[in-house]
Amino acid sequence: MTNEFSGPSGVSAILSNPILNTDSYKASHYLQYPPEASAMFSYIESRGGRYDRTLFFGLQMLIKAYLCRPITAPMIDEAKAFFGAHGEPFNEAGWRYVVERHGGYLPVRIRAVPEGSVVPTHNVLVTVECDDREVFWLASYLETLLLRVWYPITVATQSWHLRKTIRDYLLKTSDDLTQLPFKLHDFGARGVSSAESAAIGGAAHLVSFMGSDTVLGVVAANHYYNETMAAFSVPAAEHSTITSWGRERETEAYRNMIAKFARPGAIVSVVSDSYDLFAALKVWGTELKQAVLDSGGTLVIRPDSGDPRSIVLQTLRALEASFGSTVNSKGRRVLNNVRVIQGDGVNPDSLEAILAAMDHAGFAADNIVFGMGGALLQQINRDTQRFAMKCSAIRLGDAWHDVSKNPVTDSTKRSMKGRLTLLVNRRTGEYRTATLPLAPQENAGAAAADWRDAMVTVFDSGKLLVDDSLSAIRARAHAHEG
Known part of the structure; x- marks a missing residue:
């Protein structure tokens, strides 16, 4: 690469x-700029949005790709x-x-919170400083490039919150929490605007999950975040591989999938709505049932059309009637030998609605895996979390001066001022933005001693100073799941 x-x-x-x-x-x-300007300081923040906390991710990719070359x-x-x-x-x-x-090499210093940190909105996440008086303006010139970090942060943030939703339902209805990293599969590659978006967004999703069909996202995560293999997939049918057999041989197309891919411990996913989902479910539960059982593998049925909530329930009930189920310790039913993957119409709202409906019907969350496409990587924008990069301080001559905006027409666009950093409380994990240099009280007294600087210098004048692994970032992101 x-x-x-x-x-x-x-x-x-x-x-x-x-x-x-x-x-x-x-x-x-x-x-x-003022003729006496000699240094500049800018910062990036999320000014609120859909989620009240953001998972910081993706800056390392941007720096490696664009700033480490002269x-x-x-x-x-x-x-x-x-x-x-x-x-x-x-x-x-x-x-x-x-x-x-x-x-x-650009003489700028970039500081940031460690990737994988989950930070409340309205806090500084990245700072950019240039104190070379000849090119101080670089701190603002890089805004366009660096602010694009909004995209991986927003994807990672959404996936982190979706992981939390799925985890809650697993805790309520399942005996097996180890399946959580594979519960939301990335189907987004064909729905994004570019190969670069697939790489960046696909990698961001993998902070919280380990299932993906977005090859470029997995390649990017491996390359930029020091992984051997960041995510996994399974053999799966698409409509062309089923319909190419013709409607009259639909059963043979399904039988071929089992023969070619189903093995003890293996998973095979088969889209089954090419013609008549309910007729296909009947075939799976009669003519092909013994082949599924004899294979020792797990068959995953993909219904790919219709109202997601009702279709999932109808599919689960049909499969349960054919293959049976087992009641777990939470009193929920887990299908035998078969599962469902819902990959059509999945978004944060429909995902939670499906899990709630399954719970109400007595089905464990074990029975379903989600595939998310456009809603995962494309149906977000910079305003989803209201990202902005602003100049907050400028040095005129030898003295630093605060810089900020405060429009009377929109107070939500008020910017912060001063040379900024982010503090974290050692005991509580609480974050708060502070100005540099830290006031004396920040370093004195028992209460003040609980706070430390959460930001680190990640780039300075062409040198990448932090080269994190995805595994370390995942550990930070999910450190407090319990």
Whole structure:
């Protein structure tokens, strides 16, 4: 895998030029700051949104892909030609200075909370500082690139909350919590806007789960987060592999799936609604029942159309009538030899509605696995968690000054001011944003001693200083599940 998310040539080569990885108007901003400006400090936060806590993830991918390679003279030439034709001024001298003085590496310092941290909204998550007076404006120029961390954070946050929902139902209805990491499978690869989105979003989902059919997401998690294999899948039918047999040979298509893939301890997933789901369920429970039992594997039926809540219940009842069930210690029924995977119409609301309906009907959560596509990786945006990156301090001459916005027309867009960090309470795990340097009371007294700086420097002038593993990030994210 190349250092970028995409290949080494064509459009991806253009995308790999950090000078162009910005908004057009950023090119003119170096002329707009006070002439005595000598350093700048910016931060990223979630200003609220669908969830009250965010799971921080994805910055390491962005840094490795885009900031660990030097700016080169050809990149500057390319950007100069573009902005000149585009109608914007271009700070050629500033970029030449980066190459000549810093070897092409951007002289910025990025601090962040450790990936996998679950932080309440309205707190600083990332800070970016540049104290080289010749190119101080880099702290803001990188906003466009760095703020895209909203995407993996939002995917990881949604998956973390969905894991919590599924876990609650497993605790209530199941005897086996070990199945939790495989309960929500990533079906999102074909529904995203780009291969890069599949890689970034697919990797973010894997903080909380270990099942995925988004190959690029698994590859990215392996590559950028030091994993051997971040997620797993099973042989599964799609409609073409069933309908290619013709309707008259539908049963043979199903029989082929069992013959080819079902083994003791194995799982095989078969979409069964190509023509008539209920007729297919009858076939599975009669003509093919013994083949399923003899295989020693677990058959997973995928109903792929209809109202998700009602179809899941109808499928469970039909399979129970044929294969039977066992009552667990929670008084819920677990199907024998068969399960259901619901991969159509799954979103946070329908997922919880299905689990609630199953519980009400006496079925354990063991009986179902969810596949989520568009709602997992695509039906979110920067406003889902209202992400923003803002300048909060500027050094004029030798003195730092606070910077903030506070629009009278929308107080929710008020920004924080000062050079910021995030503190965490050693005893309670509570977070709060504070300004630097920390006030004396932050380091004195018994109560103040409970607080420590939760942020670490992850990047400084081209050097990645933290290279975390996905396993460590998963441990942080789920440390307090119980």
